[in-house]
Amino acid sequence: MSKFEIVAETGSTNDDVxxxxxxxxxxxxxxxxxSQHQGRGRLGRHWHSPATSGLYGSVLLRPQIERQLYPRxxxxxxxxxxTAIEEETSVSPQLKWPNxxxxxxxxxxxxxxxxxxxxxxxxxxxxxxxxxGAFTASVPxxxxxxxxxxxxxxxxxxxxxxxxxxxHRQLLAMTGECAxxxxxxxxxxxxxxxxxxxxxxxxxxxxxxxxxxxSAGIDEEGNLLLIDExxxxxxxxxxxxxxxxx
Numbered sequence: 001m002s003k004f005e006i007v008a009e010t011g012s013t014n015d016d017v018x019x020x021x022x023x024x025x026x027x028x029x030x031x032x033x034x035s036q037h038q039g040r041g042r043l044g045r046h047w048h049s050p051a052t053s054g055l056y057g058s059v060l061l062r063p064q065i066e067r068q069l070y071p072r073x074x075x076x077x078x079x080x081x082x083t084a085i086e087e088e089t090s091v092s093p094q095l096k097w098p099n100x101x102x103x104x105x106x107x108x109x110x111x112x113x114x115x116x117x118x119x120x121x122x123x124x125x126x127x128x129x130x131x132x133g134a135f136t137a138s139v140p141x142x143x144x145x146x147x148x149x150x151x152x153x154x155x156x157x158x159x160x161x162x163x164x165x166x167x168h169r170q171l172l173a174m175t176g177e178c179a180x181x182x183x184x185x186x187x188x189x190x191x192x193x194x195x196x197x198x199x200x201x202x203x204x205x206x207x208x209x210x211x212x213x214x215s216a217g218i219d220e221e222g223n224l225l226l227i228d229e230x231x232x233x234x235x236x237x238x239x240x241x242x243x244x245x246x
Contacts, residue, residue, distance in 0.1 A: 004030035004057070004168060006161060011037050013058035014114060014127040020060065021116070021123050027062035028172050032164045053149070055130040055160045059171055062123045064179040070115045070124060071237070072183050072222045073175070074099040077111045077126050079189045080174050084166035085109075085130070088159075089150050094195025097215075097224040097241060101130065102195050106148030128167060132160055183222065191217055200244035201226060203236050211236075212244050
């Protein structure tokens with residue numbers, strides 16, 4: 001599938017594509033919205049989705065991979081989005097494990113993977129949110145302070161459509177590559193864009209556990225490796241990491 005539907009606004013593109021998936025929609029089905037009312041990020045967070053300044057899209061994947069490999073789709077989506085952004089804008093985003101896009105030390109995009117394993121087949125909905133241009137006053141100040149954008153001004157709608165088309169194309173191509181040849185090449189490309197290698201990161205586990213350590217990049221399974229204060233390598237396969245406060 002090479003085309004996708006575009007809507008001016010919706011509640012959540014992930015919810016919309018999930019509905020289509022449950023109705024039997026094909027691999028590659030996608031939706032781009034120019035505004036969302038109920039956009040969400042990882043760990044249940046609200047994703048601010050103002051009109052005119054952002055790209056909010058979701059893609060349905062039905063990859064021919066084993067269930068235990070689905071978490072790696074976050075890395076695939078990150079590489080696909082970064083590659084497409086570089087193609088369309090000439091800026092080169094860096095990646096933060098597992099799924100954030102950064103420019104100039106500020107987050108400019110995020111990816112939400114929702115996987116579903118059913119008797120009728122497995123699939124994942126990949127949600128992609130990117131800050132494309134200047135923020136309006138409707139965006140909270142705390143968000144504007146820590147978030148970056150691809151353009152300094154608000155881009156025309158066709159810029160966002162072209163960017164999502166490129167992300168869509170890259171995501172489908174890379175997912176197919178991984179299904180056929182494995183994830184080694186994608187992991188290598190992710191490492192090339194790792195913007196936090198060697199930096200102190202703070203990890204917060206879903207159960208409340210915490211670790212602060214120096215990033216040693218990702219292993220062959222896509223897990224993050226942190227070297228703690230005792231020099232022990234700690235494997236991170238869930239939760240969230242942020243730059244550690246100095």
